[in-house]
Amino acid sequence: MNLKESESEFQDAIIQLAHYCGWLVEHKRPAMRKDGQWRTAIQGDPGGPDLLLARGGIVILAELKSDTGKLTPEQGRWHIAANTQIWRPHDWQYIEALLTQPIPEPEKRPAREAVFRKRRKDVKTDRG
Numbered sequence: 001m002n003l004k005e006s007e008s009e010f011q012d013a014i015i016q017l018a019h020y021c022g023w024l025v026e027h028k029r030p031a032m033r034k035d036g037q038w039r040t041a042i043q044g045d046p047g048g049p050d051l052l053l054a055r056g057g058i059v060i061l062a063e064l065k066s067d068t069g070k071l072t073p074e075q076g077r078w079h080i081a082a083n084t085q086i087w088r089p090h091d092w093q094y095i096e097a098l099l100t101q102p103i104p105e106p107e108k109r110p111a112r113e114a115v116f117r118k119r120r121k122d123v124k125t126d127r128g
Contacts, residue, residue: 010089011050011064014099018053021099026052047074049084056103062087 005013011027018025027050030040042048049061061084063075071079071086078084087095 005089007064007066007069010066010087013092014051014062014064014087014095017096018051018099021055022103023053023055023099045074045077047072047076047078049075049078049082053099058103060085060098064088 015025015027028040028042028048030038032038050064051060051062053060053062061078061082063071063079063084063086065071065086065088067088067090069088079086
């Protein structure tokens with residue numbers, strides 16, 4: 001993973017990997033209105049995560065940021081309310097490990113928090 005990629009290229013790489021591993025992926029794209037302004041059509045609260053991924057009863061809400069990108073106040077509200085994952089290009093090793101793990105049997109599936117806690121502990125990154 002090239003850490004200098006744009007957020008769009010980073011997002012495309014995640015979606016490609018997720019599809020390869022059997023995840024369903026949803027992303028809302030902005031569209032240009034007749035007046036030339038860009039808007040993303042939503043009903044509800046703004047600031048929702050960039051990606052919704054689902055596979056085998058596990059759902060991941062991921063907000064993508066550059067290595068220096070910051071959450072908006074609206075994104076921060078979603079992060080607190082839904083425990084969204086914040087993924088940056090330097091997290092690629094963690095993202096890859098998370099998306100490629102086998103799907104556990106339904107009765108053996110750990111709670112969502114346990115999956116993320118275990119993966120963060122198991123995956124070593126160059127951040128130390």
